[in-house]
Amino acid sequence: MPSLKELRNRIASVRSTQKITKAMQMVAVSKLRRAQAAVEAARPYAQRVEAVLTNLAGSAKPGEGPRLLTGSGANQTHLLIVCTGERGLCGAFNTAIVRLARDRATALAAEGKTVKIICVGKKGYDQLRRTHERQILELVDLRAVRTITYDTARPIADKVIALFDAGEFDVCTLFFSRFRSVIAQIPTAQQLIPPELAETKENEKATSYDYEPDENEILAQLLPQALTVRVYRALLENAASFFGSQMSAMDNATRNAGEMVKKYTLRYNRTRQAMITKELIEIISGAEAL
Numbered sequence: 001m002p003s004l005k006e007l008r009n010r011i012a013s014v015r016s017t018q019k020i021t022k023a024m025q026m027v028a029v030s031k032l033r034r035a036q037a038a039v040e041a042a043r044p045y046a047q048r049v050e051a052v053l054t055n056l057a058g059s060a061k062p063g064e065g066p067r068l069l070t071g072s073g074a075n076q077t078h079l080l081i082v083c084t085g086e087r088g089l090c091g092a093f094n095t096a097i098v099r100l101a102r103d104r105a106t107a108l109a110a111e112g113k114t115v116k117i118i119c120v121g122k123k124g125y126d127q128l129r130r131t132h133e134r135q136i137l138e139l140v141d142l143r144a145v146r147t148i149t150y151d152t153a154r155p156i157a158d159k160v161i162a163l164f165d166a167g168e169f170d171v172c173t174l175f176f177s178r179f180r181s182v183i184a185q186i187p188t189a190q191q192l193i194p195p196e197l198a199e200t201k202e203n204e205k206a207t208s209y210d211y212e213p214d215e216n217e218i219l220a221q222l223l224p225q226a227l228t229v230r231v232y233r234a235l236l237e238n239a240a241s242f243f244g245s246q247m248s249a250m251d252n253a254t255r256n257a258g259e260m261v262k263k264y265t266l267r268y269n270r271t272r273q274a275m276i277t278k279e280l281i282e283i284i285s286g287a288e289a290l
Contacts (some may be wrong), residue, residue, distance in 0.1 A: 002072065002271075004168045004268065004271060004272060006235055007137045007267060007268040007271065008268065009220060009265055011261055011264045011265060012263050013201065014257050014260045014261050014264065015094050015257070015261060017255055017257055018257035018261070021250045021253040021257060022150065022250070022254050024089065024256070025246075025247055025250035025251050025254060028243045028244075028246040028247035028250060029247055030127065030166065032182070032240065032243035032244055032247055033241040035236070035239045035242075036149070036178075036179070036235075036240050036244075036260045038236050038240070039179055039233075039236045039237055039239075039240045039241070042232065042233055042236050042282075043233070045229070046229050046230070046232075046233045047269055048079055048220075048224050049225075050226070051218075052199070052222070053195070053197065053222060053223070053226050054197045056215050056218055056219050056222065057069060057151075057195075057219070058178045063139075064233070065165070065215075065216055065219055066216065066219050066220045067165075067226070068161070068164070068193060068194070068195075068219075068223040068224065069194060069195065069219055069223055070194060070195060071170065071171065071194035072153060072167070072170045072260065073170075074170040075113075075171060075172045076113060076170055077113070077114040077115075077116065077168070077169040077171075078108050078113055078114070078115050078116070078118045078169060078170065078171045078172075078173065079117075079118065079160070079163065079169035079171070079173070079177065080101055080104065080105060080115060080116070080117045080118070080172075080173055080174040081117075081118045081120060081156070081160065081172065081173070081231075081233055082096065082098065082101045082118070082120065082121075082128065082130055082173045082175045082190070083097070083118050083120040083121055083122045083174065083175060083176040083177075083235060083238050084120070084121035084122075084123045084124030084125075084127075084238070085121050085123050085124075085238070086095050086121055086122050086123065086141070087123070088123060088283045089172065089246060089249060090245040090246040090252070091169045091245045091246070091248060091249035091252075092184060092245070093177060093241060093242055093246070094121075094123040094124060094127065094139070094234070096177065097176065097177055097187050098124050098127045098128060098177055098183075098211055099124075099187075100126075100187040100189060101117070101128070101175045101176055101189075102131065102132070104173065104175075104189065105117070105132060108197060115132070115135050116135055116137050116168070116169055117132055117135045117136045117137065117142065118136075118137050118138050118140065118156075118159070119136060119138070119139045120140040120142065120156060120235070121140075121142065121287070122139070122143065135158070137163075138159070140155075140156060141150035142290070143233075147237055148232075148235045149232075150228070150229075150232050152182055152232070152235060153228050153231040153232035153234075153235055154228050156229035157187050157224065157227045157231050158228075158230050160167070160192065160193070160227065160231075161224055161227065164193055169193075171191065171193065171194070172192040172193040173180060173189055173190065173191050173192065174189070174190045174192050174230065174234055175188070175189050175268045176188055176189075176190075176234035176235075176237055176238045176241075177237065177238055177241035177242075178237050178241070179237050179240035179244060180232045180242040181244070182247060182248060183215075183244070183248055184233055185241035185244060185245055186210070188237075190234070192227055192231075193227070195223075195226070195227075195230075198241055212243075255290075269285060
């Protein structure tokens with residue numbers, strides 16, 4: 001049985017941890033507001049870019065167009081871009097993304113495909129290198145980045161395009177967590193090269209556009225920018241999902257710490273009362289013996 005001093009130390013330790021988790025929760029709440037606002041502001045632009053790209057791709061001649069649109073024509077080498085957080089203490093946020101990417105890599109390897117990985121975020125790299133260290137090409141460290149901007153995503157997109165032009169892969173897939181709410185973050189896989197485009201609606205199919213210059217020339221300029229926009233949106237979605245998951249995790253940790261304080265306080269009071277009762281019994285027994 002622990003002594004009273006040990007119980008007091010445990011209570012003080014848990015209370016100190018509770019203060020830390022509460023402070024981290026408040027910081028996550030503040031950062032989540034800014035991250036969520038950035039995501040909501042970027043979504044309409046990204047959706048409009050997707051709509052324009054879909055329209056242009058539908059107007060282009062079948063089998064023709066830039067290689068970023070049509071792909072390399074093969075399906076042997078796959079590049080997986082895994083976007084996770086730079087820090088932990090965020091529940092299952094990082095693990096859920098890594099699990100989705102690892103399952104995809106395992107399935108591709110079982111089919112005889114070649115898998116290459118680019119990790120955006122240290123936590124994803126730390127988990128993936130245990131099983132796929134040889135497939136990891138690069139770690140993109142964003143710990144020094146305070147605010148995610150379009151310029152943050154551009155080097156990543158340029159790296160992907162350069163690898164594709166060099167024939168290093170055939171298909172590229174981006175893994176990230178889509179932000180739905182504070183308690184719901186959805187691990188998502190989005191194919192970048194060749195891009196997965198939404199089906200054109202019937203009313204949009206009936207609309208005819210004349211492009212100047214032609215569709216292929218516009219696509220050659222638009223596709224690299226669209227790829228960068230997709231990476232940028234994924235980073236924003238990840239940031240909002242990270243802070244939402246961290247806020248929930250720290251809230252749960254704070255509640256659990258409070259429950260532990262109550263438990264240890266009750267145990268401390270019972271132990272103290274037992275010691276007092278024992279001393280009284282000893283005193284009374286000694287007095288009766290005299």
